[in-house]
Amino acid sequence: MGQTRIQRTKIAVICEAALDVFSTHGYRGTTVDQIARAAELSKPNLLYYFPSKEAIHTHLLNQLMDTWLDPLRELDHTGDPLSEILTYVRRKLAMSRDMPRESRLFANEILQGAERIGPALSTELKPLVDDKARVIAEWMHAGRLRASDPHHLLFSIWSLTQHYADFDVQVRAVLGPEVDDPFPEAEAYLVTMFTRMLSV
């Protein structure tokens, strides 16, 4: 939409700042002032680029939905079943490692009833999941994966991988300070788990 380069830059800075604050304090816990300070702007100046606090939040969630579903879209029905699943697990875990704020933004939204993103779950998420669940079911039916419920299989991948972003504080508290980076251990564990679960 006819934006100058400077406008796009400022909007990006605001989104970056907003993601930071929303993801750690939730929607209600975040103030426009906090976002403005993090973006190094005055409050009215920020509201010159976005009409309201809610507009920023909605914008972030909509942007995120696409990125979030990319790894699942890439699940290829022509590939090797177990490799495809393990690749998906690794990508989702990498997203938890590299985009923990996005994961928490999403988790906050779902946890509090998905009032803003709710519709997209039925219109965007469900059709994609149903499609991929069908692919997985065919693999299982063909004896190329051990049988189990495909939908719950996908739920389990989401919960296990996102846990390392969303519950990061708890994971680190339990593992203690001697574990600097839990992700290598996590990847090894999850690969083992899904291999034992699915390999024929």
Place this chain on the structure above:
Amino acid sequence: MGQTRIQRTKIAVICEAALDVFSTHGYRGTTVDQIARAAELSKPNLLYYFPSKEAIHTHLLNQLMDTWLDPLRELDHTGDPLSEILTYVRRKLAMSRDMPRESRLFANEILQGAERIGPALSTELKPLVDDKARVIAEWMHAGRLRASDPHHLLFSIWSLTQHYADFDVQVRAVLGPEVDDPFPEAEAYLVTMFTRMLSV
């Protein structure tokens, strides 16, 4: 502390109401007025029983921590390894089904940095987890369970079971209205998963 029966009842009513509101709106998203209305009390009357909004929240979290760890405490090193794990999984899943508000209260707190409950993670949770992880490690070492990382095994049980409470909205959106109760499917899936993961 020298409370009359009526006082205890009112405090229980307040806690019940507060759990309802805090778990669906988060700490900042909750107003004292909402809690008061839900408890059918006036706002000043509510603040006669608790000194502040934060005091109610802290009280709930502290109470919850104990209940939350009970199923793990019952993991018995003299029992059959796989049965003990599966029982733990079933109990945790039952808690997600029967106490979803408590699960979400806890998830909200961890997700937003565990500012209030953080210390208890190191002093209460970690020692218990380390202890039970040792039991599991011994079972694995004795060849009674297939080897894997005990800490991450516990993480996986938490994330998989709590997912059905914390992400309930998403689970239902994906499964669609034809699935009335996802928990029986979930239990069957999780039992299969941990059996394949751990049975020798």
Place this chain on the structure above:
DNA sequence: GTCTATATACTGATAGAC
């Protein structure tokens, strides 16, 4: 113990100068 009324502070958003 419980209420009405209110003090005090914060927050989202806008007006208007520059």
Place this chain on the structure above:
DNA sequence: GTCTATCAGTATATAGAC
């Protein structure tokens, strides 16, 4: 485009009558 000043609405908590 960006700022200072400020409004209107809301929130926590308290004062004081009963």
